Amino acid sequence: MQLASYINDLLFRYECVIIPGFGAFLTQYHSARIDKSTNTFTPPGKLVSFNRQLQTNDGLLANYIATLESCSYETSLQRIRNFTGNLSLQLSEGKTVTIKNIGDFVLNKEHTIQFTPSEVQNFYTASFGLTSFVSTSISREIHQKTVAALEEKAPLYISPEKRVARPYLKHAAIALIAVSAIGFGGLKLYEGSVQKHNFAEKQKANSLIENQIQEATFFIDNPLPSLNLTFTKKTGNYHIIAGAFRVKENAEKKISQLSLKGFEAAMIGVNKYGLHQVAYSSHENRLEALQTLRKIKTTNNKDAWLLVLDLNK
Template structure:
């Protein structure tokens, strides 16, 4: 029995189709979207969706199968129970179960049933297909922006205030003035002394005496003390020069300001994230300091931008100055 075919046929006319003892199949609306990498606009569609809930609810499936195959509902229910048992057994063994014209069932590591819908089946009206977009002029795509008809709404009139009332300025209390004049500078001085304690009072203090202590030297220790003083003077006057080792600075690409309208100059899209990162690093080494992998599309493409700009004319001018190999594939994305 082609159970997937029957469920798929019913989903064209029913919101929910229950497979008794297993789960419920519904349809989920997918809006239209533009895919720059394929140069097409995908039309809206309805895809099949599965849930383990509602497995005991009423379903038009048994009566529909009985009508199609000329069997009694009791015979159909017995057959459906056998099919459900076989599906559970196959899933328990780690196998995938394909339902014709519907999708594929499988189990994840947590034991939950996962359903992958057949993307070739669209439960909307027939004729909804992907439409190709002309590639002569790269489009300026705007993501997540809805265009609404402009409506003119007059601003509300300002509330009138009585002319007799005048704004009163609140004067700062006198003790706050003394606090600002005396206490705050004192706190700043204490913080400076605390952070530079060693400079003012420690071994490296600024105001220190350079007089050496007077030490009585006996004949027996005279030579030893003189040697020590010579060593100390030599150590004090020794200059140690340490040349810092050169450190290679890593080029970190800049990021656009959050919330500001930005135009990205896209020069590549890759399925492999490593290849996208490799191209961005190569562009930065060639002088494009803003080159980076800046997004992952819903179609699993990693996009590489040459730079980002806050003015469309500036982005178009930069696009015209790109090398020939990049200019042929470059396009501008508005976010």
């Protein structure tokens, strides 16, 4: 099933991949885990789940297929219909359907689709190359007991040294302390005088700079007129795409056409194929974006589709 590899690709990039007429795969992040019973360390990843209720086409999978296979949007939709029809047929025959690296589907006694995710693939790109591993536990208590036992067997004894009275050392020590005190006092006086000198010089320099700034006068014969620029910043990760253009001028022309129709159209960047993408609008809420997409497909452009992309990255 070639479409399985396309779905795999999209799950690495998006949190929701809808298969029109069948359901949607959702990914949810989980942090690194430790199984204390088996001492197994598992890296961070994404858990894959399946939602049968999300079947409305958002254009993501169809446009991805059309781009990779250089075919029309309708052709890619037909391929998806064939794919979902084959899945439904196999499930109705009581077979277990496996989508490689994603999971298994089976139809239970209540004729409800049950999904079991595969643990082979980790769709969290930051954990690429990381695998689970088993590490033996560290018995710190045993090592502490071993060290304590060694200390009991080999105790340490410190015996006092016999000292010979040397009175002249006491006088030499007193003299050394006196010389050190005098030297320390002189050093402190020298440091104080240096600090005062540096402070006075800094005050002079600051006063000189302030006087020069106050005396400076600037004249501009032909001042430039002030400009008031208004920029529209697109917010949200859900963008309804109107088209992608190789030539930037064509993208700008499309934006002008959509603006005349009342859309807040904008260019949201260049994709990996070098195409300038033009969006009808951008939204922070996925449900709001899907509702707007449905309205645009009905009234304006049936080939419009939804792109999930964080523009701040």
